[in-house]
Amino acid sequence: MAQKLLLIDTDCGIDDALAIIVALAAPGVKVLGITCCFGNTDVDNVCQNVMRVLTVCQQTQVPVFKGAAGALIGPVTGFKDHFGTDGLGDVLEKTEIWKEQIQKEHAVRAMIRLVNENQGEVSLIALGPLTNLALAIRLDPSFPQKLKDLYIMGGNMEGKGNLTPTAEFNFRMDPESAYVVLEEYTCSTHIATWEFTCRNKLSWECFDEMVNQDTAAARFMKKITSKCWAYSREPRTINKDLLFGNGFVPYDAFAVAACLDSSVITESLQCAVRMEVEGQLGRGMMVVDAANTLKKDHLAFVMRTCDLKKFSLMLKAALQIA
Template identity: 90%
Template sequence: MAQKLLIIDTDCGIDDALAIIVALAARGVKVLGITCCFGNTAVDNVCQNVMRVLTVCQQTQIPVYKGSAGPLIGPVTGFKDHFGTDGLGDVLENSEIWKGQIQKEHAVHALIRLVNENQGEVSLIALGPLTNLALAVRLDPTLPQKLKDLYIMGGNMEGKGNLTPSAEFNFSLDAESAHIVLEEYTCSTHIATWEFTCRNKLSWESFDELVNQDTSAARFMKKITSKCWAYSREPRISNKDLLFGHGFVPYDAFAVAACVDSSVITESLQCAVRVEVQGQLGRGMMVVDPANTLKKGHLVFVMRTCDLKKFSLMLKAALQIA
């Protein structure tokens, strides 16, 4: 059976780290490269975080590329500390070693080149703001037709946001890029929205089973989540808690899991979508249009339900790789 070829575009925070580990552990999968973008933290931190993950997994041969440091339009907004100021819980020592490990080629150029070298075979997984993808399609408008498929963690399906009242974090940080990608990437597109990931959360007991395994990857995940408030078991009165209750939400891992094993997703809605870029309150919101009143020729698959047992076993197995 031919290998599944992946490119991962990431703003590597804690959930991205777990998602990347899932991809590295998957059988029959080859990660061609990892492209970095601002988002959970500054792009330099993202590059360092990706190298930290690859080092733990003993896969530093995978090329890593530095990409966009900010959105297409406007300044970089202040980074949230959801996963710590460095994206990985502020528990690891900083080092300059990563600078010598990152490829010289820009992430956008690398993305275009890798897809062109493997036309029709690459699954692109986007885990952060979509700036690198938007720039890539501007440089090569034929790029989407050369992809096998696209998996995105981002956006929303119920008009509920986690950065603004109506917009999800990744799409809100660069609404224009999200709009461009969902209008111009006409390959098979699958979206794990914020509400979907929250409604398919895992129990804290499952989380404990994951991180208490006796492997370097599990110990790494336990360390980076140890002092991060996002992994606190204490109830917090917040928008997320009021809507979805408590539990462990490995946001980005859903997109990777869906890509490497489609049977993890048990139901999707095929529909038209569009990202709002003009409204003051709605900016960055993904509008879901099941009736296709937008009259779009390209429909995406919005994930709705998940086989949580299979997903949980996949995460557990991934943390056994090192």
């Protein structure tokens, strides 16, 4: 059986780190490269974080590329501390070694080259703001047609947000890029929205089983989540029915898992989607148009339900790699 080829675009925070580990651990999979963008933290920290993950997994041969440092439009704004100021919980020593380890080629150029070298075979997984993807199609308008498929963690399906009242973090950090991707990437597109990930949270008992395994990867995950307020187990309520604190939400890992094994996702809504780029409250919200009143030819698959047992076993197995 031919290897499954992945290209991962990330703003590597704690959830991205777990998602990357899952991809690296999957049998029959080759990660062609990891491209970095701003998001959870600045792009330099993201590059360093990716190299930390690869080092823990003993897979530093995977090439890493530095990409967009800010959104297409507007100045670079302050970063949130959801996963700590460095994206990995502020518990790791900062060094400059990563600068010698990453590739000199720009991330967007690398994306285009790697896909051109493997046309029709590459699954692109986007785990952060979509700036690198938008830039790629502006440099090469045929880029999406050369992909096998696209998996995104981002956006929302019910107008409920975590950065603003109506917008999810990844899409709100660069709405114009999200608009470009949702309109112009006509390859098979699968979206794990914020509400979907929250509604398919895992138990803290499951989390403890994962991170208490005697492996380097499990110890790494336990360390980077140890002091991060986002992993507090105190119940919090956001948007009425989305509960936090009573479960572990591995946001980005859903997109990777869906790409690796389509049976993990038990129900999806195939529909038109569009990014709202205007409005004081609506900017950054993904509109789900189930009736396709937009008359779009390209419909995305918006994930709705998940096989949690299969998903949790995949995560647990991934942390046994080292």
